[in-house]
Amino acid sequence: MSSTTSYTSVDITAFFSQTSKLWKNDGIRSLFPLEKIPGMISLLAGRPNSSTFPFESITMKLKPALAGMPAPTGEDDPFTITLQDEELNEALQYGMTAGVARLIDWLAEFQTHTHKRVQDGSWDITIGAGSQDVMYKACLALVDDGDYFLVETPVYPGALGFLAAMPCTLIEVHTDAQGLNPANLEAILSTWETTHPGKPYPKALYTIPSGSNPTGASIPEERKIEVLKLAKKYNFLLLEDDAYAFLYYGPAGQQARSYFTLEPEVNAEQGRVVRFDSFSKVLSSGMRLGYMTASPGLCAAVNLITSNTSLQPSTFSQIIAYNLLSRWGPSGFLAHCAGVAQFYRTRRDMFERVAHKHLTGLAEWTTPIAGMFLYIKLLAHKDGREADSWDLISTKAVAKGVLAVPGTAFMPLRGPTPFLRVSFSIIEEDMADEACRRLREVILEARAEAEAEAVSRAD
Numbered sequence: 001m002s003s004t005t006s007y008t009s010v011d012i013t014a015f016f017s018q019t020s021k022l023w024k025n026d027g028i029r030s031l032f033p034l035e036k037i038p039g040m041i042s043l044l045a046g047r048p049n050s051s052t053f054p055f056e057s058i059t060m061k062l063k064p065a066l067a068g069m070p071a072p073t074g075e076d077d078p079f080t081i082t083l084q085d086e087e088l089n090e091a092l093q094y095g096m097t098a099g100v101a102r103l104i105d106w107l108a109e110f111q112t113h114t115h116k117r118v119q120d121g122s123w124d125i126t127i128g129a130g131s132q133d134v135m136y137k138a139c140l141a142l143v144d145d146g147d148y149f150l151v152e153t154p155v156y157p158g159a160l161g162f163l164a165a166m167p168c169t170l171i172e173v174h175t176d177a178q179g180l181n182p183a184n185l186e187a188i189l190s191t192w193e194t195t196h197p198g199k200p201y202p203k204a205l206y207t208i209p210s211g212s213n214p215t216g217a218s219i220p221e222e223r224k225i226e227v228l229k230l231a232k233k234y235n236f237l238l239l240e241d242d243a244y245a246f247l248y249y250g251p252a253g254q255q256a257r258s259y260f261t262l263e264p265e266v267n268a269e270q271g272r273v274v275r276f277d278s279f280s281k282v283l284s285s286g287m288r289l290g291y292m293t294a295s296p297g298l299c300a301a302v303n304l305i306t307s308n309t310s311l312q313p314s315t316f317s318q319i320i321a322y323n324l325l326s327r328w329g330p331s332g333f334l335a336h337c338a339g340v341a342q343f344y345r346t347r348r349d350m351f352e353r354v355a356h357k358h359l360t361g362l363a364e365w366t367t368p369i370a371g372m373f374l375y376i377k378l379l380a381h382k383d384g385r386e387a388d389s390w391d392l393i394s395t396k397a398v399a400k401g402v403l404a405v406p407g408t409a410f411m412p413l414r415g416p417t418p419f420l421r422v423s424f425s426i427i428e429e430d431m432a433d434e435a436c437r438r439l440r441e442v443i444l445e446a447r448a449e450a451e452a453e454a455v456s457r458a459d
């Protein structure tokens, strides 16, 4: 476990955007912490009076099979969560900007447990309405007009969506079956001054290290180490979006350690890695809970934006999550996640089975060890020439009654690509089988068309 003293703190303020300085304390929320001072009488917030809320109590039943807990004993039923009285009032009320304090404390313990980072003041946690919320706000705090931003490619369109609306230029970094390619990253950075004369070096890299959306790839630890070294050498922040970290179903004990774990060890630094975690894939996506683990300065900058925009993440969702997580403890939660990951592993196996049955010789993919996606390369030409999947997937496949995402959606610069993404998270085997059969027809027809065209050209 890393200890405090010998690490350099990355000066996060040097990365802040000019606009991040325009956000100001809202004058009310910034005073909330003072309410905790013993004896303080607060006339502060315009909180609605909880006695007027129509909820007497709220009871939730947990699924025993997924609860990751021992069987219920006596009267204390660990499969039931009841919110009432004070706790219910709290859940239904406005709360702190960064999140409910005891949930933040639980998460801090969990990060220490999982990532072996001691709570030494070099990092903090802020909760958002999903990880998307805190990712967006972090980028808002960082991106300036004229900045360059590295994005692994192909990449999650949700990140591209908000980055496209920011005044920065996106630089595509290649990935392969092993995730982000450090050699390509180095090639981009080592030639920067000739390719981008007079321009600032990229400020940050956005990457999805486990079970990437869309590629399904997980980057091995050796590559992470190379990427971290480049981050230090070229002084950029590393935005680690690990939304699928809990869905690891590769060989036991071989999950690569996170960038957040590796940062002090590899670079003797703290604060360059900005980590995003999500509860969406393992508790509920509708609860909208995710969190950022980052330098206190960046957490404060995000909190400032939150206090002026969405005000806070849902107290209700947080209290439910806290009830669950505090019963489980870090190892119970991880046991639950392992069960969820196993579920997706079975789904992956099922989908690959039907894909092999219908698409062998017509498509290629790499078997993922985490996440819920297969990134499939269509072999639309017999001779191996590549064809963009856009028309095939968005027109011909739709006409055959099968929907998948054409790879272009994941390309920051919208370049052509022969890939498509399929999700195996909710599809049942009979439907997956039929979908792959239809995709087979699409590819065979595309091949026949291409051959006919070639013949007519030759005539």
Ligand SMILES: Cc1ncc(COP(=O)(O)O)c(C=O)c1O
Pocket: 129, 130, 131, 132, 133, 156, 158, 208, 213, 241, 243, 277, 278, 279, 280, 285, 289, 290
């Ligand atoms: C890579 C990646 N990051 C972030 C998110 C958003 O997660 P959340 O629901 O926590 O906002 C998703 C959702 O699909 C995702 O695929």
